[in-house]
Amino acid sequence: MDIKASDKQYVMGTYNRFDLLITAGEGCYCFDEKGNRYIDLTSGIGVNCLGYCDREWADAVAAQARTLSHTSNLFYTEPCVKLAKELCLRTGASKVFFGNSGAEANEGAIKVARKYSYDKYGSGRSTVITLKNSFHGRTITTLAATGQDVFHNYFFPFTEGFRYAESENIKALEAELDDTVCAVMIEFIQGEGGVIAQDKEYVSALRKICDEKDILLIADEVQTGVGRTGTFLASEGYGVKPDITTLAKGLGGGLPIGAVLVYGKAESVMGFSSHGSTFGGNPVVCAGSLKVLERIDDAFLADVRKKGAFAMKKLEGAKGVESISGKGLMIGVKPVDKKSADIVKAGIERGVLMLTAKDKVRLLPPLTITEKQLDEALDVLLAILAE
Ligand SMILES: *Cc1c(COP(=O)(O)O)cnc(C)c1O
Numbered sequence: 021m022d023i024k025a026s027d028k029q030y031v032m033g034t035y036n037r038f039d040l041l042i043t044a045g046e047g048c049y050c051f052d053e054k055g056n057r058y059i060d061l062t063s064g065i066g067v068n069c070l071g072y073c074d075r076e077w078a079d080a081v082a083a084q085a086r087t088l089s090h091t092s093n094l095f096y097t098e099p100c101v102k103l104a105k106e107l108c109l110r111t112g113a114s115k116v117f118f119g120n121s122g123a124e125a126n127e128g129a130i131k132v133a134r135k136y137s138y139d140k141y142g143s144g145r146s147t148v149i150t151l152k153n154s155f156h157g158r159t160i161t162t163l164a165a166t167g168q169d170v171f172h173n174y175f176f177p178f179t180e181g182f183r184y185a186e187s188e189n190i191k192a193l194e195a196e197l198d199d200t201v202c203a204v205m206i207e208f209i210q211g212e213g214g215v216i217a218q219d220k221e222y223v224s225a226l227r228k229i230c231d232e233k234d235i236l237l238i239a240d241e242v243q244t245g246v247g248r249t250g251t252f253l254a255s256e257g258y259g260v261k262p263d264i265t266t267l268a269k270g271l272g273g274g275l276p277i278g279a280v281l282v283y284g285k286a287e288s289v290m291g292f293s294s295h296g297s298t299f300g301g302n303p304v305v306c307a308g309s310l311k312v313l314e315r316i317d318d319a320f321l322a323d324v325r326k327k328g329a330f331a332m333k334k335l336e337g338a339k340g341v342e343s344i345s346g347k348g349l350m351i352g353v354k355p356v357d358k359k360s361a362d363i364v365k366a367g368i369e370r371g372v373l374m375l376t377a378k379d380k381v382r383l384l385p386p387l388t389i390t391e392k393q394l395d396e397a398l399d400v401l402l403a404i405l406a407e
Contacts, residue, residue: 023053040368045072048389050373059397060373061385066211066243066350069270070315071386077273077311084307091303093296099306106313107281110252112261114287117280118301122242122268123157125278128295129205129264130161132282133236134181136289137202140234147200148238151187155212156205156240165205168213187218190225197229203236203264208254211243214378215345215352220258227260236263236286242278243350246270247316247387250325250348257347270387273312275305316387324348324387327394331383334398340405345380349387352380355405363404372400 023041040058044051048071050060063069070077084099091097104116117128130148137145148165150156156165160179163171167184185193185204193204204226210216230237239262244254248270251257255265263286268278276299282289299305328348335344335353345352355363360376367374375382381401385394 038365038368047071047074048386048393056371058368058371058373059393059400061383061389061397062373062375063270063384063386064274065375066248066269066384067272068274069246069248069312069387070273071388072274074273074311074388076315077308080311081275081304081308084304088303090299092298093301097301097303097306099303099310100301103301103306103310103313106310107267107279110313111265111281113265113281113283115282117282117290117295118306119278119280119297120276120299121157121278122240122266123159123162123278124297125242125266125268125280126156126162126165126205126238126240127159128278128280129238129240129266130165130203131295132264132280132286132289133203133238135294136236136286139289145200145202146181147183147202148181149183149185149193149196149201149204151206151210152184153187153210153213153216154184154205154207154240155210156207157242187216188222190222190229193226194229197233197235201233201235203238204230205238205240207240207244208258209244209249209347209350211350211382212377214380215350215382217345217347218258223258223260230263238262238264238266240266242266242268243384246312247321247324248348248350248384249346250321250328252316252321254347271312272305272309275308277302277305277309320387327389327391330391331394331398334395335402338402338405340402340407346383349383349385349389351383352377353383353401353405354380358405363401366404367400370400370404372397374401 041053042050043053050058107116119125134146150165150167152167154167156162164178164182185196239255245267265281271277332344340356342354342356360381363381364374
């Protein structure tokens, strides 16, 4: 079977794939059908936080698949409860809802915020403010939440009740917070938008205003969460506690899962029949995710910070690099003149996989990558940038 031709024939053409067929992976390496090896600085877009096919993770997943592969949420299961408890202990959240993706987690968070407001204030207080240049997902509602006009095409009508505020401008945000607003949703570091970190003062001021107006703060940590930025949640690095946090990407270590974490006043909003998911909390996925949490301890996070600092130092001021952004192992590299997509293509030819985020090259290596492997991959990137 000609995989590439059949993909074009049978898979809906929503992706512009690179000319690379990946057939296997181990740690931070993956392999194509000819056996060529690549250092992967993409982690399947921030998903494979323990690398490809981590042995302990795969064993946990396989053992669970042989014991109880799936049942429904009509019954109790152990991995789901253990994972929820562990997430609450790690984050200070009170309760967790499990879905299957980032977009779905954000949909859940929006439902929590709207119901919180409806229960307390009645109808008419349902607007969610998000930031310009944000990315929150691909469903009709999360596209509406995404503060980029390019995403607001074709699929009309989009869900009502979203407005967008300029980042880093607390006055502009405050001006949007009228009595129709129930929540503000932000990414601490915008991922798809170009690896752009909010500054600390902005986030603290935002937290304060939200408290004063009883507006919920939703942290979309789908990309920044689960150790990516060197703390378990990026919110810890900012010293703020959101009312709702969403996780997905890295949480499953390679299997689909999304989570809505609620804190304090948001904890009792969702009661019986207010939300649900057939696959949410699936035992196999949760067993893998528990392994991810078990591995990401304080020493692991310190190592992520160390490797992140190493990468930043190596890239900062190098030839062809205009600027560096991000935190931990979520890194944006702005080239002086080259197009980010061309750099990624050149990387593939030289055995290094990278991502783009707008005009930047985006690096989301597995959190388990060694400094030596990172060094070797960055040498390839720097050589491309210097040409
Ligand atoms: C990837 C991403 C999403 C969407 O996640 P899916 O699992 O693709 O639905 C939402 N928010 C952020 C910040 C993301 O990076």
